[in-house]
Amino acid sequence: MKTQLKSSLNAGITFGIVSLFLYLIGFTTTASQIIQNLLKLKPASTVLGMDSLTFSFALFIGLIGLWAGVNQARSQKGQPFGTVLLSAVLTGLVHGLIVALAAYITGSLNASGVKMNTYLSQLLPASVKLFLFNQTPVLGALSQLAFLTLTALVGAAVTYGLMVSNVFGKLADAWRSMWKQVNAVPAIAKFRASPYFSYVMYSLLLLVMVFVPLRAGQYWNYTLGTVGIYVLLGLGLNIVVGLAGLLNLGYVAFFAIGAYTVALLTSPAPHGLVWNFWLVLPLGILAATLVGVLLVVPVLRMRGDYLAIVTLGFGEIIRILSKSDALTWLTGGPKGVNNVGGPVLFGWVFDDVSYLYLIFLSVLLAIFVTRRLQNSRVGRAWESMREDETVSRAMGINILKHKVLAFAIGAAFAGLGGVLFAARNQFTGPEDHNMMVSINVLSAVIVGGMGSIPGVIAGAFVLKGLPEILRELENYRVLAFATLLVVMMLVRPAGILPASRRKFEHENAPGNEGSKQ
């Protein structure tokens, strides 16, 4: 009983802090607006005696309350019904108390005319009122408390019922047996096992890639192009981090080199060199590769985490240099370079659709190169180096050579990405190359699954495509990435679509059976 009490209290405090945090970052208001839009409620209409925004807010906070109850019921699995309900009520009470206290304090401050948003920028009077269900502070706080307790109770009761009847277990069993039956058909099983399966999948992808740009319109083509460039960057970083196991946090440096090469050589502004794009494209890749080699040589002998911080430093150095006064004559300074030239083929200027094809073509090329490398002697050398440097050296692998190679190829991909990015936007500047680019690409690689190509593509879509679809969540995007990074590492360190070898490795990590103090 004592442990149950403690767990309910803990859960209540955790949920209370989470709700409070969501309130402080203004997410409660944004979420209510999203729910209002999703349900297609008119702002002026009333639902159940509340105006529609308040009703949406009640739905949102109710969901959190339900979740608390569900969570509590699940953690008390196997306990009698009374205990489950009791512990859920306790959780709901603690959760509600924290929220109600916050609501009361902010509400009464708001009522007495204190402008809280000078310090806590999201606590606008309207948000505070919404958090109190548009009631007076006392009434609003009390209704929060009652509502959260009630929803926790309902959530726990429903979950208990579902757990006892084992609905989900039965559904999962049904699904599994159906899947088994499908796989039991000899033709399907044979097809899935054959190499043609992946070819079919890739050609389906290819078909989508050919037809989507024609129908999507400029905005979505632009977004898809960004995703494509991130896939390209991700594939490059995947070689460095995923295959060779070298954590590079300054990956944006190579991206910047590619972008600046094409910008400075094709733009009329700082140097008046208006070269052909097709000539500059390989030059950009070459420049990035060269810089990659030059950067990696001095840091080759470092430990992994030193490498991370040094490459982070390099990335920042390139950015600071590109916007410094001392190099304005070369790089155009903080204002960046305008009028970057785009590709022209036999007098035909690329529009958004054909440019998207160009990006897709580069991505396909990158996928091809990565696949060939991964299954070659070099790729195996990288993977063995990642697992254990000493052992691979003993096996006769030239560590230095392979590290330089990994960095150079990764840099080449980034250079290509940079060239495409700058030429598409017809602009490049220092703020295009801040550290967030490195972090985003790294997140894409890690979220998708290190070392796996489908993983990188999925990761790039999740990180660059999803936020475009969920535009209202713009402000919370980076916060969500960060949370995703941590949660991913805690729950599924191998990624969404893990590479087969990595998956094996994470499941059999040496620490797992080691003594845990």
Added chain:
Amino acid sequence: MATESKVNKKKVSTYQIVQIILGVVFGGYVVWRLYQILIANPVYGPDTWLRFAIAGIILGSVYALVAIGYTLVYGILHMINFAHGDIMMIGAFGGYFVFEALKNIQTPTLADPKLNFLNAHPVISVILAFVVGVSVAALSGYFLERIAYRPLRNAPRLVPLISAIGASIFLENAAMLMFGAQRRDFTNPLVLTRGEGWEIPVGGGTVILTYTGVLTFVLSIVILVLLYLLVQRTRMGRAMRAVAENKNVAALMGINVDGIISQTFILSGGLAGAAGVMWGIHLGLVYYFLGFIPGIKAFTSAVLGGIGNLPGAMLGGLFLGAVESLGPAVLGIDFQLKDVLAFGILVLVLIFRPTGILGEVLSEEKV
């Protein structure tokens, strides 16, 4: 060991030759520049040099405080606590809010009817700001470890590092969403007005030794000495060193390893918090991104001094502060590029002496 090093001395690899050439070129350039600006055609008078040095040492003492946090954690867990700089930011916000709250408490006297608590009791206010800043930061350090690092204790090495990067971005963005993206002025008590201080005549001009700077420097030195005593002399410090040496053996000796790791994070978070409040008091601006650059520089300091080595981190911090402040003038480069110089130093140290100035103190197995 002795025979081994003899064998190594005979073969000079190309890497070492490159090192020597680079070292000679760089050293020669520094000497030539020093000759140029000190003897041949002096650009700055002695007062300017002193001003640079003072600014550098004050900044360096803040770096030292943050660097200690990195070193403590690295010594025990062998991971870069990427979010350490952001914990410093949290501490700075803690101090900022204390000053803002005290500013709004009116304590009118006959002489000055508009007097507020901040100006009436500056000593209490500063102490309160430090107490709140340090406790908030220490608490964040504790929760950071519990949530983002502890479950990953035995995971492959890249995993906790990535989790730390995630935690760092999370803290920055949470602060941005909560407190807004703008830079806020850190209001000091009148006694500690920024830029005011003792005026010392040197050479042709005067050098101002600011009150905030002196407070920052003295306080950090006191904290550093106390910390050194804590780690070297107390039971807790001894347990920390034992855990850093070998977790399993320490556990067998009856040390609560998890507890010690938590304490280490609380300690390092508290130090970062103190550094954050000092940063606010001395430099006067708080914003969500404040911790990032000092964080990287403090890590640089920790590496400079030799990671895992407490006096090394202090020395590294002071050295880096001085380099950052004097370096652009000595090397004749733009002052905008001082961050480049700091990163450049990091790279150079890692190339020439990866164990840092005083050598690293790490258990053998992990190195």
